Amino acid sequence: MSPDQHPPARAASTFTRRGFLAGAGALGSGLALAACGAPTGSSPTTISFYLSKPEVIPYFHRLISTYHSEQDKVRVVLDSSSNVPADFVRNRPPDLGCWNYNFAVAEFVNHGALSDLRDTPQARSINPALWPLMRQTADYPGRISAIPYSVMAEGVIYNRDIFARHGVSVPTTWSELVGVCERLTAAGVTPFFNTYADTWTIAQGMFDYTIGGMVDVAAFFGGLKQEGTHVGPSSATSFSRDLAAPMARMVQLAQYSNKDAASRHYGDGNTAFAQGKAAMYLQGPWALGQIALTSPHLNLGMFPLPVTENPSDLKVRVNVDLALWIPEASPRKAAARDFMAWLMQPRINDTYNNDNDGFGSRIDAPAPTNPALAGLRKYYSGGDFYLGPSQLIPASIPVANYAQAIVLGSSPASQLALLDADWSRYAIRVA
C-alpha cells in the first residue's frame, strides 16, 4: 500500500489522500505493532467488526453470540460508533467492515485500501448481475474489494386495500399510472404521500424512479464520465439533455401529492401512510418496518414506478445495502475472512435478508418472503434493476436539494443546468 502503487487518483479528496499517504508512512510501525498483538498458541483472535446500519445492531449481536458458540478461534467485537475514516488515518481500521456500499466507502475502494477478495469462495457465489453495480459505485482495477451481502429493492409502496376499494389495479405503463391517480383523486383519495421536507426522500423516490424508469443509468453515467469536464448544454451526454423527459414526468407526478408535502418529514410520511391517508408511497423496504410501528397489519404491496408506455421498461431501483470488506491494513485478515465466510453461509445470509426485507446477493439466494415485496421479485431476479442515480452523484453536489427545488415549482431546465455546471466543476477538481 505504498503511494506509488496507487493508480492516478480518480475521486480523491485531500482528506483521504493525505490520510493514505500518512497511513502508508506508518505502515511499518503498524505491522510491528500487529506482530506484538498476534495470537500465541490457542488463544482466540479478536477482530473488530464495523456495522454501518444501526437498526440491525441487536440482530448482529445475536449473530455474533451464535458465531462464538459455534467456534472458539475468533472473537468478534461489534463496533457501530467509531469514526472509520479516522481509524484508517491512524492505520487501525476495523478488521471486517459491513457497510452500505455508497460514496462513503468509494474513497477507500478507489485508493486500494481494501484487500482483494477475488480468491474467496464467497466472491464466486455472488450473483454476477451485481458486479456491474458494485463497479459503478467504486472500483479498484483488478480487485474485488467488497462482497455484497444484502440488496434493497425500492419502488412504489401501495395500500392494497385502498386500491381494491376504488377498483384500480397495479399500473404497468405511465398512462395507466396517471389513470390510477385521476381515479383516486376523483374519489377523494390522495394518490401519493410525499415528504419534501426530507430532501433525501425526493432524491431516493421520485427523482431516481423517474430517471431509472426512462434512462439507462449505467450508460448515462458512463457518458458523463467520458464527457468529463465538458458536461453542458452542448455535450452529447448531459443532465439537461438526458434528464429533461424524466423531470417532466416528476413534475407531473408531484401534482398527485398530498397538499402539505412541503412541510412533511419522513417520519410523518410513515405515520400518515400507515393511517391510510394516501394510496401510494415512494419508499424502499426500510419504510415497511416504520409503517408497521403504527399499523402492523396493513395490507401493502410494491411495484416499480412505470414511467414509459412500454411495460417491458419496468425496472426497480436497488442499492447494495450492506457489503463486506477487509482492509489491507488489517493484521487479522484470516480471522476476518473466517467470520465473513460464516456470515455468508446461506443459513445466516438468507435469514438475515428475509428478516430485514433485503434481497440476497448470492446466485442461489431465495427471494424474501415478505408479501409486500412480492411485486418486485420478478424484476430483481430478472436483472431489471438500476442503481439510484442520486447515489451515483458525488455528495458534494446537492442533487437532493435540486430535486426538491423542482418539485416545489422551480423549472427543471434551470436545475438541470446547475447539475451540469456542478458536474463539470467536480470533474475539474478530481481530474
Add this chain to the structure above:
Amino acid sequence: MTTTSFDAASLGARPITGSGRRRRARRPGSANWPLTIVLAVCALTVIVPIYVTVSMAFKTTRQAVNGNAFELPAPFSLSGFEQAWRLTDFPRSFALSVFVAVVAVSGTVVLSAWAAYAISHNWQRRFFRWSFFYLLAAMFLPFPVVALPQVKLTGMVHLDNPIGVAILHVMFQLSFSVMLFTAFLRSIPGELEESARMDGATTWQVFWKLIFPLLAPMSATVGIFAFLASWNDYMMPSLITSNPQLQTLPVLQQIFQTQFSNNYNVSFASYLMAMAPSIVVYLFTQRWVMAGVTQGAIK
C-alpha cells in the same frame, strides 16, 4: 436560553429597586407584568423541549411515532430506557463520560489557574504577555481544523483513548479559561499577596493558600464550562477514541438517529439519562456560574 432569561431577570431587577427609591414607591408585592410575561415566554422555550423529552422517553415506540409529541405517555412505558440502557451499555459509557469530564474539569481549572497566576503577576514581562496572547489565539482554532493531525498524533503516541480525549479537552478549554482567570486575578489587590510574602510564604503557598481560594467563584465558572464542553462533546471522542468499548455516551447515542428509522422513545430516554447530570450540576451551581461570569466581565 437559560442565560438569556437569567440576564433579563437580573437586568430587570435593578430598575425596580432604583426607580422605587427615586419615584413613586412600588409596593413590594406588586408584579412587573410585562417583564413577567417576557420571562414566561423565555421560560417556555426551555420547558417545552424538556417536557417533550420527558414525555417521549416514557412512551411506547408506537405512540412516539404517531405525530403528537405533546401527548402524555399512555400507556406509560419504560421500554425506551431499557433499550437505551442496553444499546449504549449505559453503566460503562456513563462511567467513561464521567471520567473524561472529571479529568477535563480538574485539569482545566488547575492548569489555567496556574497559567493565569503566572501571567497576571508577570504582565510587565514580554514573555508572559505574549504567552497570554498565544493562549488566546487558540480560541480561534476550532477542533475540526486540526482534527486529522490530532487523530494521527494521538494514534502514534497511543493516546487514542479517553485519556487522550480528556487531555485534548483540557487543551481546547485552556484559552478561554486563562482569559477568565486573568481578568479575575487583576481584581485581587497585590497588597494581599505582599502581606503573605512578608509572613514568609513561598510562591507555592501564596497560590494554594491565598490565591486559589480567592479564585473559587471563577473556578466554579471555568469548571462548569469545561464540564459542559466535555460532557456534550461528540466530535472529538468519536474521532480520537479508537476502541469502541471505550467510547463516551454522546457518541454511542448517535445510533438512535438514523435516516431510515425513528425510535423517538429510545433516543429520548437515552438523552434524558445523559442530560440528567448536566441539569443536576447546573441546578446546584448556577448561582456560582452567573456570579463568576459577571465577576469576570467587570473592569
